[in-house]
Amino acid sequence: MPVFLKKLLLWGFVAFLIYFMAFRPDGAAQMFKGIGAALMAIAQGLGDFLTGMMT
Known part of the structure; x- marks a missing residue:
């Protein structure tokens, strides 16, 4: 893909x-909350996986 x-x-x-x-601050806040929750769920799942591998 060209740089431009x-x-x-x-x-x-x-x-x-x-x-x-x-123009949609409430919608934007909900979207960012959802993204944050998804990232936290991924991090929690990765942590649980690594913990399971160590035991």
């Missing part, structure tokens, strides 16, 4: 996030 296209997509994504947070 990557930069364009990145800036478009950043602009969308800013727009989303400015």
Whole structure:
């Protein structure tokens, strides 16, 4: 993928996030809470897996 296209997509994504947070703050907060919960579940699962391997 050309560098210009990557930069364009990145800036478009950043602009969308800013727009989303400015005009739908409740929806943005719920989305970030969901992402955080998913990351925590992944980390917990990985921790449980590693603990199970050690015992």
